[in-house]
Amino acid sequence: MNNPIFPCLWFDNNAKAAAEFYCSVFKNSRIIDDTPLAVTFEINGSKMMGLNGGPQFKPTEAVSLVIDCNTQEEIDYYWDTLTADGGAESMCGWIRDKFGFSWQIVPSVIVDLLKAPERSDRVMAAVMKMKKLDLKTLIEA
Incomplete structure (x- = not known):
């Protein structure tokens, strides 16, 4: 398998705010991509995705x-x-x-x-x- 595995975190339509917060907490972090549905970001080199999934899952x-x-x-x-x-x-x-x-x-x-x-x-x-x-x-x- 050539592709890394990374987590996708489900948010109630505030994934970008969360990604910005996490990137401010951890050095060497950045937002990679941002769409209305999802934001991809790195925390200290670890890739993560935040999904604007809505209130169904906590x-x-x-x-x-x-x-x-x-x-x-x-x-x-x-x-x-x-x-x-x-x-x-x-x-x-x-x-x-x-x-x-x-x-x-x-x-x-x-x-x-x-x-x-x-x-x-x-x-x-x-x-x-x-x-x-x-x-x-x-x-x-």
Whole structure:
């Protein structure tokens, strides 16, 4: 297969506003194409499509977008920016943005911390108590 697979996100006729918002949040992002039906855009080199499908379908947590963060500053930035203007905090590093899409904002070391048998239970217990993940607390668990 020569063509990359990319997500198509269903919007209630505000796909361009969402694409503009996401492109403002992430560096190295741009709108590729815009039509009344759909907008194609890149977030940090990953292609996405926003479809102006109407109110029939709403986003759910069944699909989420993951942001791998190297520092607490990155976690804080994405958490604060994506929950602004109508977004909502959830548990365990999850948020919902103002368009209703779920994001997991996680430290890039989370998999390694959870794989370490001597600490995985402590790390998971710490994650379960947090809304926004605290990198220092997870590393010290």
